[in-house]
Amino acid sequence: MLSKKTQYAFQALGYMAQQKNNEPILIAEIAKKKKIPLKFLENILLVMRKDGILESKKGKGGGYYFKVKPSQITLARVIRLLDGPIAPLSCVSLHFYERCKNCDEKHCGLHDMMIKVRDANLKILESKTVADIT
Structure with missing residues (x-):
């Protein structure tokens, strides 16, 4: 069974992938649109940034964006990263x-x-x- 953490990760990644332009997206926007607790989402995205799936940009126009194309991130990789x-x-x-x-x-x-x-x-x-x- 997938943990809530992994379910939220897939929701966030899916939302980000739908944007198509790979521009940085604020965590608050993802949290609001997908109804994910903000602090929980911050931790999830940080883990994925440390693993090299995502990258982040600070300041105006900042947020998280894909470092690796969504088509190259297997579901197995995300599950192992967050659930083991x-x-x-x-x-x-x-x-x-x-x-x-x-x-x-x-x-x-x-x-x-x-x-x-x-x-x-x-x-x-x-x-x-x-x-x-x-």
């Missing part, structure tokens, strides 16, 4: 792997099934981008 692993179990995670306690992965039916779940999710989330959700 996409995999339902840590033992099948590609980026956040941890071995399960008291489990033999070679003979675990749950492990094998969750790999299929992970792969099905990733097939969609790594092929769809922010441009696809506008």
Whole structure:
């Protein structure tokens, strides 16, 4: 399940992508249009700026804008950035792997099934981008 943080991120990114001109947009405008708490949105956009998805400009005409084209930002990237692993179990995670306690992965039916779940999710989330959700 996506966290509220990630849901808000997708709403904000979708709104920004709809603008088409990639001019800086004030956080307050996004928050008002998408009904996202301002302080919460500030933190979300800051994380995405630090990751290189967005850039910001201060002063008159300032705000946030895309550093990377929306068509190049996969949904999987945003989810991992804000929520962490996409995999339902840590033992099948590609980026956040941890071995399960008291489990033999070679003979675990749950492990094998969750790999299929992970792969099905990733097939969609790594092929769809922010441009696809506008």
